[in-house]
Amino acid sequence: MTKEEIAIKLKDKFGSELEILETNQPEAYVYISPARYHELCQFLKEAPEFDFDYLFQLGGVHYPEDRFELVLCFSSHERRHNMILKVKLDKDNPQIVTTSDIWMAANWYEREAAELFGIKFVGHPDPRHLLLDDDWDSGYPLRKGWTGPDFISMPEK
Amino acid sequence: MFEFDKLLLNIYHTLQVWFTANNIPLIWLDLGVMLFAAIAILSALLLLTLFLVWWERKVSAHIQDRLGPMRTGPHGVLQTIIDTVKLMEKEDTIPASADRKVFFWAPVLAFAAAFMGYVVIPFGKGLIARDLNIGILYIIAITTFTVISLLMAGYASNNKYALLGGMRSAAQIVSYEVPLTLSVLGAVMLAGTLSMNGIVEAQGPYFWRWYWLPQILGFGIYFIAATAEANRTPFDLPEAEQELVAGFNIEYSGMKFAMFFLAEFVNMFTISAIATTLFLGGWQPPLPGLSFIPSWAWFMGKTLFLVFVLMWFRWTYPRLRVDQLMDFAWKFLLPLAFINILLTGLGVYIFK
Amino acid sequence: MSAIDTLKAIFSGAWNLLVGLKTTGKYLPTRAVTLQYPDERWTMPERSRGVVVLLSDPETGELNCNACLVCMKQCPVSAITITQGKNEKGERYPITYTIDNTICCFCGICEEVCNFDAVKLTGKYEFAVFDKADLIYDKNKLQELGRDVKYERKRKPRPTPAPKPAAKPGDATEPKIETEIKPDSSAEEKA
Amino acid sequence: MGVIEKVPAYIERIPGGGIVTTSMDWVLNESRASSMWYMLFGLACCAIEMMATGASRYDFDRFGMIFRASPRQSDLMFVAGTVTHKMAKRVKVLHEQMAEPRYVIAMGGCACNGGPFYYDCYSVLKGIDKVIPVDVYIPGCPPRPESLMQGCIKLQEKIKREKLSDWASDRPMPDRTIV
Numbered sequence: 001m002t003k004e005e006i007a008i009k010l011k012d013k014f015g016s017e018l019e020i021l022e023t024n025q026p027e028a029y030v031y032i033s034p035a036r037y038h039e040l041c042q043f044l045k046e047a048p049e050f051d052f053d054y055l056f057q058l059g060g061v062h063y064p065e066d067r068f069e070l071v072l073c074f075s076s077h078e079r080r081h082n083m084i085l086k087v088k089l090d091k092d093n094p095q096i097v098t099t100s101d102i103w104m105a106a107n108w109y110e111r112e113a114a115e116l117f118g119i120k121f122v123g124h125p126d127p128r129h130l131l132l133d134d135d136w137d138s139g140y141p142l143r144k145g146w147t148g149p150d151f152i153s154m155p156e157k
Numbered sequence: 158m159f160e161f162d163k164l165l166l167n168i169y170h171t172l173q174v175w176f177t178a179n180n181i182p183l184i185w186l187d188l189g190v191m192l193f194a195a196i197a198i199l200s201a202l203l204l205l206t207l208f209l210v211w212w213e214r215k216v217s218a219h220i221q222d223r224l225g226p227m228r229t230g231p232h233g234v235l236q237t238i239i240d241t242v243k244l245m246e247k248e249d250t251i252p253a254s255a256d257r258k259v260f261f262w263a264p265v266l267a268f269a270a271a272f273m274g275y276v277v278i279p280f281g282k283g284l285i286a287r288d289l290n291i292g293i294l295y296i297i298a299i300t301t302f303t304v305i306s307l308l309m310a311g312y313a314s315n316n317k318y319a320l321l322g323g324m325r326s327a328a329q330i331v332s333y334e335v336p337l338t339l340s341v342l343g344a345v346m347l348a349g350t351l352s353m354n355g356i357v358e359a360q361g362p363y364f365w366r367w368y369w370l371p372q373i374l375g376f377g378i379y380f381i382a383a384t385a386e387a388n389r390t391p392f393d394l395p396e397a398e399q400e401l402v403a404g405f406n407i408e409y410s411g412m413k414f415a416m417f418f419l420a421e422f423v424n425m426f427t428i429s430a431i432a433t434t435l436f437l438g439g440w441q442p443p444l445p446g447l448s449f450i451p452s453w454a455w456f457m458g459k460t461l462f463l464v465f466v467l468m469w470f471r472w473t474y475p476r477l478r479v480d481q482l483m484d485f486a487w488k489f490l491l492p493l494a495f496i497n498i499l500l501t502g503l504g505v506y507i508f509k
Numbered sequence: 510m511s512a513i514d515t516l517k518a519i520f521s522g523a524w525n526l527l528v529g530l531k532t533t534g535k536y537l538p539t540r541a542v543t544l545q546y547p548d549e550r551w552t553m554p555e556r557s558r559g560v561v562v563l564l565s566d567p568e569t570g571e572l573n574c575n576a577c578l579v580c581m582k583q584c585p586v587s588a589i590t591i592t593q594g595k596n597e598k599g600e601r602y603p604i605t606y607t608i609d610n611t612i613c614c615f616c617g618i619c620e621e622v623c624n625f626d627a628v629k630l631t632g633k634y635e636f637a638v639f640d641k642a643d644l645i646y647d648k649n650k651l652q653e654l655g656r657d658v659k660y661e662r663k664r665k666p667r668p669t670p671a672p673k674p675a676a677k678p679g680d681a682t683e684p685k686i687e688t689e690i691k692p693d694s695s696a697e698e699k700a
Numbered sequence: 701m702g703v704i705e706k707v708p709a710y711i712e713r714i715p716g717g718g719i720v721t722t723s724m725d726w727v728l729n730e731s732r733a734s735s736m737w738y739m740l741f742g743l744a745c746c747a748i749e750m751m752a753t754g755a756s757r758y759d760f761d762r763f764g765m766i767f768r769a770s771p772r773q774s775d776l777m778f779v780a781g782t783v784t785h786k787m788a789k790r791v792k793v794l795h796e797q798m799a800e801p802r803y804v805i806a807m808g809g810c811a812c813n814g815g816p817f818y819y820d821c822y823s824v825l826k827g828i829d830k831v832i833p834v835d836v837y838i839p840g841c842p843p844r845p846e847s848l849m850q851g852c853i854k855l856q857e858k859i860k861r862e863k864l865s866d867w868a869s870d871r872p873m874p875d876r877t878i879v
Binding site for chain 4: 541542543544545546547550551559560585586587609610611612613614615634635636637638639640641644
């Protein structure tokens with residue numbers, strides 16, 4: 001499916017909860033409201049015309065003014081199309097339901113996003129640290145403006 | 158003139174006369190001779206081992222198109238001595254949770270077991286510490302001591318890798334002991350004696366009469382099984398670096414490690430010496446006309462050649478898997494050894 | 510598998526072991542490829558990326574650098590620190606020029622962006638020290654290191670004000686630097 | 701420490717014992733310097749260069765340096781590569797497991813000072829010398845094999861300057877629990 005077809009089909013199903021982003025990229029860019037995020041993911045995985053069986057990236061973005069964003073990139077091995085899904089999260093209490101029950105791959109990605117951005121994944125089966133030390137206690141290092149022990153910011157040039 | 162047997166006998170007889178003249182019991186003379194033999198063998202073998210370690214490094218280097226030790230003495234000949242001095246001054250660590258007594262005695266036992274076999278090895282005509290009439294049996298019994306020391310080292314270190322290495326070496330050595338002993342039997346059947354010197358003398362100074370030709374199967378089985386006994390590649394599972402870090406000697410440092418290290422090379426020399434004695438005519442020259450070269454030189458030459466082949470093996474073959482190792486011992490070498498005994502028995506029955 | 514096949518497999522296996530021995534045995538007597546380092550060395554290629562040096566004018570012996578700060582701004586890891594100064598003739602020169610060799614990743618961007626043949630990556634590599642502080646090279650050390658480095662003048666004469674071709678995205682930095690240079694007459698005098 | 705370490709403290713008190721300790725120093729330092737067994741571990745890209753140095757073209761074995769997989773038997777540790785905070789704890793344990801005398805070479809910018817990760821990085825330790833004592837620093841990203849060898853020669857110089865009496869007096873017998 002082309003990105004336009006994906007966008008139209010999703011818009012039909014989710015209506016105003018879904019927002020299509022106009023880009024010149026080859027993939028469809030879609031914003032979804034957190035309330036229907038899990039439902040959409042389930043749909044993308046299981047609907048035969050989409051068949052997004054491969055989650056190859058899940059990461060967070062910190063916009064220090066107003067929000068966090070979660071970015072998911074999927075691909076379909078069968079149908080050979082890609083799409084990118086974004087979710088806007090709350091600035092102070094970023095929280096979203098886990099998708100690790102849909103894609104196995106989401107498990108580790110979500111652990112990574114959880115420890116580096118402080119996004120809470122509700123219902124995650126294994127919320128331990130993945131990359132950072134087990135006794136790491138100096139915050140979420142990929143948030144903007146983070147400083148911690150042994151951190152030196154680049155000098156002004 | 159380079160043969161030592163007459164010289165040593167003359168000295169012995171002179172001393173005997175002197176002892177009887179002075180009314181000293183001859184037991185002291187025998188004790189003194191034994192002490193002399195022990196010291197001579199120990200010092201000669203230690204020097205030889207130092208040489209072997211250097212040689213192994215050189216062979217490995219040149220097989221890999223490298224140079225090996227170059228900067229200590231000409232072509233690095235002093236390298237092993239320097240390594241030994243360094244190991245002597247290195248801190249002797251004992252893990253806090255180790256079984257201290259067993260931990261201490263394991264390398265000592267490995268070292269002792271490696272050297273005890275040399276009592277019955279005929280280094281030359283008359284150059285044998287004690288010509289036991291059950292020499293080959295004695296050697297087989299003594300070399301198996303190694304497995305106890307390795308198990309002790311593995312157990313006492315209180316380290317999972319060490320224990321795995323020790324268990325692996327136990328399984329491997331015990332398994333390969335069986336085809337090894339059976340392959341030795343062929344040579345014993347041909348010679349009709351268990352004494353090492355007797356076996357050498359039975360072979361005679363013609364290289365086609367040595368037992369490698371009638372016992373070609375037995376020679377092969379012996380060499381493979383002995384390689385496994387000495388934990389050499391391709392059978393070096395007890396110290397497989399990729400799986401077990403350093404195997405049973407992982408917790409050993411300093412001189413204790415050096416003792417394991419030297420014991421390994423002494424073992425390598427032992428198995429080559431036994432192979433030479435049993436299958437390559439020992440100290441006999443290949444032709445009677447070549448007997449102007451002293452017998453110990455022939456023995457050393459043959460043994461060092463076999464040692465070189467072992468080194469060559471090590472830097473050629475990849476390591477076996479554990480199950481392949483066991484399959485090879487029990488399903489292939491053991492039946493082959495039995496067939497060898499059967500064929501040898503038939504041959505002895507027909508031709509004699 | 511029949512008995513004959515088994516026998517065949519055994520013999521081919523044994524034969525292959527001998528082939529392996531032959532292969533390693535072939536290399537045993539051949540000459541080793543080892544380079545005996547402290548006694549023998551490679552001649553390093555012209556563009557090898559070793560330690561960064563500051564180049565000097567071969568005639569006057571002065572540094573080519575006129576402290577335009579391009580290398581400092583372009584350095585991706587901020588290994589270069591420069592303080593600008595002006596001498597009595599009004600020419601810019603670096604008061605300090607420091608490269609922290611523990612941070613430097615030898616990417617060569619400073620050499621690429623430099624318009625005055627002032628910075629170069631050389632084939633020098635022997636710089637192990639006992640104290641970490643010795644790895645921060647100041648201006649004098651860098652100049653000393655660059656004394657014996659031969660280099661090719663790449664600086665073009667001052668561009669004539671011709672109609673500029675359409676700028677490619679990759680050239681984005683170059684015109685910018687040129688505009689910086691233009692008011693500075695000292696650079697031309699040196700050349 | 702081996703038995704030999706204790707001896708010079710006693711010998712030096714005897715008149716004329718200085719000659720003995722000097723020659724002992726020479727022998728022991730030569731043997732230490734010419735037989736540095738390095739530990740078989742690498743952390744990042746510098747480890748590739750370390751392997752190249754051990755291979756045929758540059759051949760560490762010429763200096764008598766062979767790798768040992770076990771820290772108990774190794775004298776020298778190349779910290780070859782980026783040391784993250786998480787890994788630094790493990791490196792420290794490995795260093796503690798090494799038997800005295802032990803030496804450390806920080807190889808490459810990352811091990812010296814954090815290297816390219818010095819600024820704006822949350823995960824990388826800014827220099828391994830914050831965790832374990834370092835003898836020689838080698839700059840480079842990564843250093844050439846020759847640089848590494850030059851670092852080793854530099855370390856040999858340092859070892860040859862050592863004195864047994866210093867060892868005996870300055871560094872008392874470490875009464876440490878072997879982990």
